[in-house]
Amino acid sequence: MMTTTHLIIEGMHCSGCEQAIESAVSSLPGVRQIHISYVAGSADIEFDDDLIDEQAIRLSIIDKGYEIQCRSMAKPRRWLRPLIFIVLLLAVGGVAFWGKSQMPALLPQVNAQMSHAMLFGIGFLTGFHCIGMCGSFIVSYADQSMSKIRALLTHLAYGFGKTASYSAIGAAFGLLGAAITITPHMRGVAALAAGIFLLLFGLKMLDLMPWLRHFSLRLPRRFVRGVNSSIRTQRSPLVIGVLTGFLLGCGPLQAMYIMAAGTGSPQEGATLLFFFGLGTLAPLLSFGFFANFLSRHMVHELVRVSGVLVIIMGLMMTNRGLKMTRSGYDFASLQTQIQQKIDSIDQKE
DSSP, rough: EEEEEEEEEEEEOHHHHHHHHHHHTSSTTTTEEEEEEETEEEEEEETTHHHHOOOHHHHHHHTTEEEEEOTSOOSSSSHHHHHHHHHHHHHHHHHHHHHHHOOGGGGOOEEETEEEEHHHHHHHHHHHHHHHHHHHHHHHHHOOTOOHHHHHOOOOOHHHHHHHHHHHHHHHHHHHHHHOOSSSHHHHHHHHHHHHHHHHHHHHHSSHHHGGGGGOOOOOOOHHHHHHHHHHHOOOHHHHHHTTTTTOOSHHHHHHHHHHHHTTHHHHHHHHHHHHHHHHHHHHHHHHHHHHOHHHHHHHHHHHHHHHHHHHHHHHHHHHHHHHTOOOOOOHHHHHHHHHHHHHHHHHH
């Protein structure tokens, strides 16, 4: 008999989570229709209860790293999530500031104020979220009978394809930005707009304001399903890595593409995405270890911490745009104006 169930799902961070859950559940026997909504945080699933029960469907979603809310039970340890978030934020922030003060020579700048290390850090934290979305792609080409050297080469091929895809698309967004920003003033306006987008994306990743879930870049579902279908039929890790870049699923990746457009330079756009892509590879390629080491709560909080880093980069990009437009409201100009007012007050006294 056909049955429809409505589930409240926690832990979704972007439209890519919709794709990950839909892929997992739709492959189960007996599932006829499924509609996942990241905005509503819910799933409507129609299934044949003679072939599968609701518990099996719930377990398939939980296995992907998400939680299903139970209305009949109060959520235990509500203090745990903010505590984990604060600890991780302090740890990541402390390491970043320590590294920047102790090893400035190792932190070359992508552009004014934006370091490769921060881009790599955002990618690294995002990589834990990629485990749920892209882990199945790695499993599709991995073979337990491979030798260690061949397995390493296979993973490197996937990583090369994924990073190359990100870099190429980043260059395309940078070229798009260059095409619409002919004058320096227009480049400043584009950087300012990109900075505001980054701020909104970062706030959305923190999940403090649910209405921001509507703020997202979405590709047509038919296109996304076509890419996913192509990935599943591929055995070449290089091709799978390249196709992954076209999914545009996760929020941080979308934010990086927008920032690439804001640079107005294909070279800078490719550089941004190159270091971001490198950062995602470490957790993703060793997801077997990290999946056992980190709890689901920890992974979700790592994604939130990456949202804080995206906000910081949004502030930097906004400041860059204000400076390029010569608005007088960038950080350096405001600092100079405040200092001048303080000096004038001192002179009067």
